[in-house]
Amino acid sequence: MGSKWDWQVFLQDTGGGRTYLEWLMSAWGWTLSVAVMSLVVALAVGSLMGILRTTPNKWLVAIGETWTEMFRNVPLLVQIFLWYHVIPSIFLSLRAVPSIVLVVFALGFFTSARVSEQVKAGIQALPKGQRYAGLAMGLTLPQTYRYVLLPMAFRIVIPPLTSESMNIVKNSSVAFAVSIAELTMFAMQAQEETSRGIEIYLAVTALYFVSAFAINRLALYIEQRVQVPGMIGGGK
Numbered sequence: 182m183g184s185k186w187d188w189q190v191f192l193q194d195t196g197g198g199r200t201y202l203e204w205l206m207s208a209w210g211w212t213l214s215v216a217v218m219s220l221v222v223a224l225a226v227g228s229l230m231g232i233l234r235t236t237p238n239k240w241l242v243a244i245g246e247t248w249t250e251m252f253r254n255v256p257l258l259v260q261i262f263l264w265y266h267v268i269p270s271i272f273l274s275l276r277a278v279p280s281i282v283l284v285v286f287a288l289g290f291f292t293s294a295r296v297s298e299q300v301k302a303g304i305q306a307l308p309k310g311q312r313y314a315g316l317a318m319g320l321t322l323p324q325t326y327r328y329v330l331l332p333m334a335f336r337i338v339i340p341p342l343t344s345e346s347m348n349i350v351k352n353s354s355v356a357f358a359v360s361i362a363e364l365t366m367f368a369m370q371a372q373e374e375t376s377r378g379i380e381i382y383l384a385v386t387a388l389y390f391v392s393a394f395a396i397n398r399l400a401l402y403i404e405q406r407v408q409v410p411g412m413i414g415g416g417k
Contacts, residue, residue: 350393
């Protein structure tokens with residue numbers, strides 16, 4: 182490797198009819214696609230499990246607790262390999278499912294365990310009187326959650342959910358293990374082909390930073406718009 186940086190490496194042809202810059206942008210797109218789809222799965226499933234863990238029904242609590250502990254205590258990379266190698270061997274119909282879908286479910290379910298903890302904490306942070314007041318007004322338990330508890334709880338947990346959203350961008354790098362052409366795979370292959378590791382890894386690092394920082398700014402904007410004065414994180 183030469184001693185001087187050479188950013189023109191990104192203008193070189195990869196041999197496949199595109200430049201390394203075009204490959205880098207494509208890899209960034211795959212990273213964002215995996216992260217966004219996984220985040221949607223994580224928020225939907227994690228919120229449901231967090232809610233179940235705060236209900237008075239012990240069976241629903243057991244379901245939520247089992248889900249959370251199962252996905253929280255198994256390393257993400259192991260879960261990726263389980264979804265990619267093991268589960269399609271058991272359910273043969275999944276062999277036709279694209280790798281990115283399997284990665285999205287693996288990363289989404291892994292993150293859902295952490296989201297579940299945040300949602301549970303947000304609901305438990307609310308005064309118990311709010312639940313009782315909703316029930317006393319004639320609302321059913323699901324209606325009490327929908328109209329009374331969850332609107333307040335989700336506002337409280339936006340800051341920790343912001344961290345989880347940023348983490349999911351970084352954790353999407355494990356997709357390289359099953360040949361998803363995201364940023365980490367691009368960096369490994371491009372560095373091997375060009376021997377310009379400094380330029381390649383600096384560019385990839387910058388894109389990870391930009392992605393996570395954009396999520397942070399967006400979440401901060403949402404938090405400021407929906408914050409509840411007098412509550413955790415509330416405005417003045």
